[in-house]
Amino acid sequence: MPTLLSENEIVSGLKELMGWTRSGGEIKKTVELKDFVHAMGFVNSVALLAEKANHHPDIDIRWNKVTLALSTHSAGGLTANDFNLAKAIDAL
Amino acid sequence: MPTLLSENEIVSGLKELMGWTRSGGEIKKTVELKDFVHAMGFVNSVALLAEKANHHPDIDIRWNKVTLALSTHSAGGLTANDFNLAKAIDAL
Numbered sequence: 001m002p003t004l005l006s007e008n009e010i011v012s013g014l015k016e017l018m019g020w021t022r023s024g025g026e027i028k029k030t031v032e033l034k035d036f037v038h039a040m041g042f043v044n045s046v047a048l049l050a051e052k053a054n055h056h057p058d059i060d061i062r063w064n065k066v067t068l069a070l071s072t073h074s075a076g077g078l079t080a081n082d083f084n085l086a087k088a089i090d091a092l
Numbered sequence: 093m094p095t096l097l098s099e100n101e102i103v104s105g106l107k108e109l110m111g112w113t114r115s116g117g118e119i120k121k122t123v124e125l126k127d128f129v130h131a132m133g134f135v136n137s138v139a140l141l142a143e144k145a146n147h148h149p150d151i152d153i154r155w156n157k158v159t160l161a162l163s164t165h166s167a168g169g170l171t172a173n174d175f176n177l178a179k180a181i182d183a184l
Contacts, residue, residue, distance in 0.1 A: 036148050040139045043153075047132045056128050061135075061151040 002072055002079035013083040018090045026071035027082060029089075033064045042066055042092070049088045055081045057089075094164055094171035105175040110182045118163035119174060121181075125156045134158055134184070141180045147173045149181075 005013065014020060020029045033039040043059060043066055050056045058069040068089065070082040097105065106112060112121045125131040135151060135158055142148045150161040160181065162174040 036139070036143060040136070040143075044132070044136070047128070051128060051132075056155050059151075059153040061153075063148050 002075050002081050004072075004075050004077045005079060005083075010078055013078075017083070017086050020086055022078075023069075025077035026069045027078065027086060028067060028069045029086070030065055030067040033066065035064050036061075039064050039066050045092050046089055049085065049092075053081070053085050053088070055085050057085065094167050094173050096164075096167050096169045097171060097175075102170055105170075109175070109178050112178055114170075115161075117169040118161045119170065119178060120159060120161045121178070122157055122159040125158065127156050128153075131156050131158050137184050138181055141177065141184075145173070145177050145180070147177050149177070 010022065014022060014027070017027070017029075019031075020027045031042060033042055039061055043061060046057065046059065046066075046068065055070075055072070060067040070086055071077065072079040072081050102114065106114060106119070109119070111123075112119045123134060125134055131153055135153060138149065138151065138158075138160065147162075147164075152159040162178055163169065164171040164173050
């Protein structure tokens, strides 16, 4: 099982990400795309990374806006898995 | 602008759908798939119908569960557009 990150690790992890905020035991990001078609393109790119990592964010689609939330449910909070996937998503 | 449906029209419209419930000015349905890959397949099918109809549900993905919410925001509630798209989604 992945290890929960410490507060210090979470704070420094967030500094390496773009546009993610912490909300309790998860990190969230909302991305605004040009329209629904582009939102779905982004969602599918995220989905491919998620399936590859076997780590799946919650994904909320509101026409051109996509909100992602990452948490490691099996560990009950944030682990390196969340920050690694967030970093990969930022690099899309 | 599409016309808001009457209460009677909403009640009889819901009877023609499968698994949708009314929640204020929207109708919602949660579909449970085998896993995330199948959930994304379903989401993409819904997305194609939505873009074709130029009417886009809110879509929430939770690994193998997909929740759809339909409302006609421009009309401030439920119209035939919502029930037509719901019917097309049910037929997937």
